[in-house]
Amino acid sequence: MKPGLFLMLLCLSTSAMAEAMPSAASPDRCLNDATTTAAMNQCYAAASQVWDREMNKQYNKLMKTLSGEPKNKLRAAQRAWLSYRDSWLEASRSQLSTQGTLGSVALSAQSLSLVRNQALMLQSLASGRCANPDDC
Template identity: 30%
Template structure:
């Protein structure tokens, strides 16, 4: 079941306590469960930022651009999940797997957020940007 690690990471995100600082959180985490909670909190924040950026971009593009953005985002989500399943195969079955999966998803989510945000801040004359 390749979705099991992502489901576990999602459940971790939903139950994460609201610690003030994620780096302090990891520094003070002494169990795998505590580390999972820290990483889950970071993933939740990254996912929220991606969703905000996506919605902002969606509101600024044409109808055709919105259709293509939705299609691209769905494809990206499927790729991200498959990529992280592949990347974390070495930890499958271990207690660290959900943390490794969440870290992978967070990293790729941050990259996608930056990619979408770039479309919101096109430089003048860049014909590959903002024409949607």
């Protein structure tokens, strides 16, 4: 197989996970019907819950396949990521709180992006593929 074709197939297969996720994983349809900032935040929260479950599924799947030092490193990395996520959202909250009601929507969107990206990173680690097709 030619290297270019292989990379293209590899990248296409990585996007398959995002496409295979239920529609609740994307807030787009929900946001089309949202008329208040509270409703927008609920859309992002619902999508975040779907991606959080997927992230935990991918993490647990990896933890079952690893042992020894690789398992310890993954555990440490995930704990560090959780700390990073919390710190990032706290810093964002302090900045976005001055942006009015849409600041809370931006924070919700950031929270979704963080968990979705981590779920994709864990999935890519398990499959040996790029998490972001643009990186392949």
